[in-house]
Amino acid sequence: xxxxxxxxxxxxxxxxxxxxxxxVRQETERVKTYTLALPKWIPHRAGQHYDVRLTAxxxxxxxxxxxxxxxPEKKGEIDLTVERLxxxxxxxxxHDVLIVGxxxxxxxxxxxxxxxxxxxxxxxxxxxxGSGIVPLMAMIRHRIxxxxxIPIRLLYSSRTYEDIIYREELEQLSNDSSGLExxxxxxxxxxxxxxxxxxxIDLKMLEEVALPLGNELKAYICGPTALVEDVANGLVALGxxxxxxxxxxxxPTGVP
Amino acid sequence: xxxxxxxxxxxxxxxxxxxxxxxxxxxxVEMTIALLECASCGRIGELGSLWAFAESPGYVLRxxxxxxxxxxxxxxxxxxxxxxxxxxxxxxxxxNLT
Amino acid sequence: MSSAFLSRGFLGKHRQDGPPDRVPPGxxxxxxxxxxxxxxxxxxxxxxxSFEINGLVRQPVRWSWADFLRLPSRHxxxxxxxVTKWSKLDTQWEGVSVDTLLESxxxxxxxxxxxAFCDGGYxxxxxxxxxxxxNAFVGYQYNDAPLAPEHGGPARLVVPxxxxxxxxxxxxxxxxxxxxxxxxxxxxxxxxxxxxxKEERYHGD
Numbered sequence: 001x002x003x004x005x006x007x008x009x010x011x012x013x014x015x016x017x018x019x020x021x022x023x024v025r026q027e028t029e030r031v032k033t034y035t036l037a038l039p040k041w042i043p044h045r046a047g048q049h050y051d052v053r054l055t056a057x058x059x060x061x062x063x064x065x066x067x068x069x070x071x072p073e074k075k076g077e078i079d080l081t082v083e084r085l086x087x088x089x090x091x092x093x094x095h096d097v098l099i100v101g102x103x104x105x106x107x108x109x110x111x112x113x114x115x116x117x118x119x120x121x122x123x124x125x126x127x128x129x130g131s132g133i134v135p136l137m138a139m140i141r142h143r144i145x146x147x148x149x150i151p152i153r154l155l156y157s158s159r160t161y162e163d164i165i166y167r168e169e170l171e172q173l174s175n176d177s178s179g180l181e182x183x184x185x186x187x188x189x190x191x192x193x194x195x196x197x198x199x200x201i202d203l204k205m206l207e208e209v210a211l212p213l214g215n216e217l218k219a220y221i222c223g224p225t226a227l228v229e230d231v232a233n234g235l236v237a238l239g240x241x242x243x244x245x246x247x248x249x250x251x252p253t254g255v256p
Numbered sequence: 257x258x259x260x261x262x263x264x265x266x267x268x269x270x271x272x273x274x275x276x277x278x279x280x281x282x283x284x285v286e287m288t289i290a291l292l293e294c295a296s297c298g299r300i301g302e303l304g305s306l307w308a309f310a311e312s313p314g315y316v317l318r319x320x321x322x323x324x325x326x327x328x329x330x331x332x333x334x335x336x337x338x339x340x341x342x343x344x345x346x347x348x349x350x351x352n353l354t
Numbered sequence: 355m356s357s358a359f360l361s362r363g364f365l366g367k368h369r370q371d372g373p374p375d376r377v378p379p380g381x382x383x384x385x386x387x388x389x390x391x392x393x394x395x396x397x398x399x400x401x402x403x404s405f406e407i408n409g410l411v412r413q414p415v416r417w418s419w420a421d422f423l424r425l426p427s428r429h430x431x432x433x434x435x436x437v438t439k440w441s442k443l444d445t446q447w448e449g450v451s452v453d454t455l456l457e458s459x460x461x462x463x464x465x466x467x468x469x470a471f472c473d474g475g476y477x478x479x480x481x482x483x484x485x486x487x488x489n490a491f492v493g494y495q496y497n498d499a500p501l502a503p504e505h506g507g508p509a510r511l512v513v514p515x516x517x518x519x520x521x522x523x524x525x526x527x528x529x530x531x532x533x534x535x536x537x538x539x540x541x542x543x544x545x546x547x548x549x550x551x552k553e554e555r556y557h558g559d
Contacts, residue, residue: 012280012284012285013284014277014280014281014284049273049276051277065274065276065277107277108277110276110277110280110286111273111276111286111288111304112276112286112287112288112289112304113272113273113276113288113289113302113303113304113305114273114288114304225269225270246304246305247271247305248271248273249269249270249271249273249274250270
């Protein structure tokens with residue numbers, strides 16, 4: 001499958017376009033994925049995001065950035081996975097009002113720092129906190145679509161088992177001996193026969209998950225600022241050069 | 257600094273990725289991969305790796321090494337202001353456009 | 355900036371319009387207290403904190419935290435207006451009037467402006483006359499509790515008659531100057547004066 005990836009330094013006017021909701025999928029109780037058909041779709045790079053802008057009848061506008069969950073190999077459409085935040089102006093609109101057939105104004109794809117494509121090599125250490133899994137999922141899905149054998153280890157922190165986004169898909173992908181290994185940690189509540197980690201990510205956990213990948217690993221960390229800081233500092237303490245670590249902070253509430 | 261103190265002090269903090277759209281509007285190219293040298297401490301890193309404070313009358317990008325301001329930006333109804341004095345330079349690779 | 359596209363069913367967060375004699379044009383009322391910041395929250399320990407008035411004064415003066423708390427203070431109820439459009443009415447503070455502080459210095463008669471300086475490097479400027487005669491105070495309690503660090507604690511300047519970016523958080527002093535000099539946001543497109551009743555938000559307004 002041929003995909004021409006846009007070279008990031010070619011000038012490109014970032015324009016707003018109107019997308020149409022073609023599918024809505026409930027991932028967890030508070031998380032939904034919207035599949036949007038874009039009239040001016042261009043292939044993105046895994047890790048990039050789109051800015052979504054809402055306009056009220058009186059002209060009031062607000063916008064938020066949402067990471068693309070789908071791989072660039074999926075043409076014409078993108079998936080945005082959004083967590084509903086009680087205080088969130090945009091996420092509550094998306095969750096409570098938006099339905100299939102509605103239109104959403106957005107622009108993108110945006111971002112060049114927190115991106116990964118198979119040609120960049122690996123092995124990869126992906127660390128996610130909560131909805132920070134979204135851009136990392138695009139990387140995982142991209143890797144499958146281009147048939148890459150680059151080893152990936154995902155360390156994914158969630159509050160409870162029910163909060164794990166893409167849980168079944170991750171289970172399936174890591175069972176197929178495709179070179180993807182998934183390590184979960186549940187920080188608040190664990191089911192009866194839980195065999196995974198059950199605490200906040202700490203140095204020991206990082207050591208166990210990351211070090212087997214070797215010192216050449218490339219790390220992508222995404223989630224709440226506090227988690228990102230701790231994990232980045234932890235990896236540096238374990239001897240991973242800072243230049244091999246990329247971060248995307250979502251702020252305190254999990255949305256950038 | 258203790259972990260919980262970092263959490264309080266910097267919980268509003270994002271990184272340069274949060275300003276990616278705004279920079280793209282300004283420069284028409286992807287800017288988060290631009291390398292900057294901090295004029296205060298000499299750290300060289302991508303714009304995307306800078307600390308970003310976006311909840312204020314304007315945007316402020318700080319060096320993760322020394323915390324000094326690298327760039328400031330404001331957006332008024334018809335202007336974008338950029339102060340990049342905190343950056344000794346900004347560099348972005350040339351690529352063949354053909 | 356406005357587009358013809360409307361998001362079906364989107365009304366925006368509940369923005370309450372307030373009485374026009376209390377709420378300046380373009381503002382809406384909020385019941386929370388949004389935190390806006392240009393950097394990590396400074397954490398100066400009280401034993402190292404000081405407030406200073408310097409610049410064009412005969413003799414600069416400096417108070418330690420203990421000295422500061424000994425100054426006559428009073429309760430203030432003021433409305434505050436942020437340039438990002440929220441207004442908060444009847445906020446409750448305890449603080450020291452700037453007039454009280456200026457009693458300890460002799461200001462050069464040629465000096466008509468001040469720059470407030472703060473932990474973290476923030477600055478903001480205003481005419482001296484805007485902060486005298488009861489028009490400004492240095493507040494260290496909010497809602498009967500010590501002012502929280504994310505809101506500017508231990509102490510912040512409060513100038514209710516101007517947009518709230520002038521109410522400098524983590525204030526550490528005032529420098530009295532002869533000619534006006536733009537502060538942090540004033541030098542990057544924000545209005546030099548900042549009167550919310552004249553909607554002086556940006557340069558050129």
